Amino acid sequence: MIRVLIAEDQQMLRGALSTLLNYEVDIEVIAQANNGKEAIELIHQLSPDVCLLDIEMPIKSGLDLAEEMFEAGSVCKVIILTTFARTGYFERAIGAGVHGYLLKDGPSEELAEAIRRVMNGQKMFSPELVFNHIKQDNPLTSREKEVLKLVASGLTSKEVSAHLYLSAGTVRNYMSEIINKLEAKNRIEAITKAKEKGWI
Amino acid sequence: MIRVLIAEDQQMLRGALSTLLNYEVDIEVIAQANNGKEAIELIHQLSPDVCLLDIEMPIKSGLDLAEEMFEAGSVCKVIILTTFARTGYFERAIGAGVHGYLLKDGPSEELAEAIRRVMNGQKMFSPELVFNHIKQDNPLTSREKEVLKLVASGLTSKEVSAHLYLSAGTVRNYMSEIINKLEAKNRIEAITKAKEKGWI
DNA sequence: CATTTAAGATGACATTTGTCATAAGAAGAA
DNA sequence: TTCTTCTTATGACAAATGTCATCTTAAATG
16 A cells, blocks of 8 residues: 655645545555645654645745655655646756656656556656756856845845845845846846746 | 536546545546546536536636536536635636535545535535635736746846837836835835735 | 955945925815 | 816926946865
8 A cells, every 4th residue: 555645735626636645455545734844743753655746835945855864864755736837846846856746737647657667666757747847047146046035025225235135236246146147127037037937 | 326527637636536436326426527627528528417617727728617617508517626815816717607516625524515515506616716716916017927927937027028028117117116015125025925815 | 276256345426315394275174 | 067087198307127247255176
């Protein structure tokens, strides 16, 4: 019996998938979590064989969770299940070492099969992702990402500089460089583009 | 046997819900649609008893579809199934005369029950919606909304003014007023807040 | 070891953004 | 028929944003 944990904040989908998987004779959903924090506790308590993780969840994202698990030496298989085909997410997941990455836009029937394959040591990725993976590298340095994230959260340049203990001019320079790199007209377009590509 | 159509663009959820509902002895999912346009054709061909409609779908939204159906005198029951607790959507759905409005954040078990009740002439609404429906009115005028939408798409004030055949100063005034109304620090925060509340 | 890149800074400058006072015309409500 | 709200506009001003050139130091790469 494959023991599965599902972490997904949309209750309707989580419930439906659990019921569905429980109909499979060799699969049992032993736990459901609403967010990454809840999931981490349940994983410690129950050590499931496979974790199905959504990415965008409150408190702690599925990617954060996966990275933590592997760092801590977890042997649990991890399948990311998300709406987002963003290259950034996919790359980060691969880098973390996940065993599968499926899109919510795929057929639900394949899910049980994916779980079995992953348990069998194989990897499972949505084909459209592998195909689209023409390395859209993040052109931003880590500092630039930090700055852009703060600006995207609504802070002014001056506030960002106070936050990061930088001079106001430096932040302005960073923003200028970011806008230039992303070929944007202004910070708003830069934010939109960076989010689309999964760069922040 | 209650004959059900599901229109939902996220294949995983659509598939899972269909399978789930088909396990119910008195319910049969007779059709699945990827978008509003596909749904409308299937409804004409098959006249289902109940339609489960997502709101945000490509080509034609679930709300557009529901309104069209009732205008055309359809007797099919309509249940909106969506992620969004936005007051605007809810109000529009009520106005159109839908028979149910459920959130994807609710339990999947209740779905079958909701379908039965609606067939029985009752209405079904997610309690949090009715409760939260303390009229979070959109403080923006329609012109202000237009301006903010364009700014959110990355245009500068000047570009917006060219777009709407207004003077640059007028657009600046609008933005100033918008920022003031939404109690934001700058346009970026205004955009975030307005999107959160579903005001643009 | 030389070179490149990232991080950080300054200064000068032009442009954009945000605020405020003020005003006129149109439409709708009391 | 007033009164209010919405749309549109100007002008003036302060603050924020974006661009560019230039410079230092540290770390990484060849």
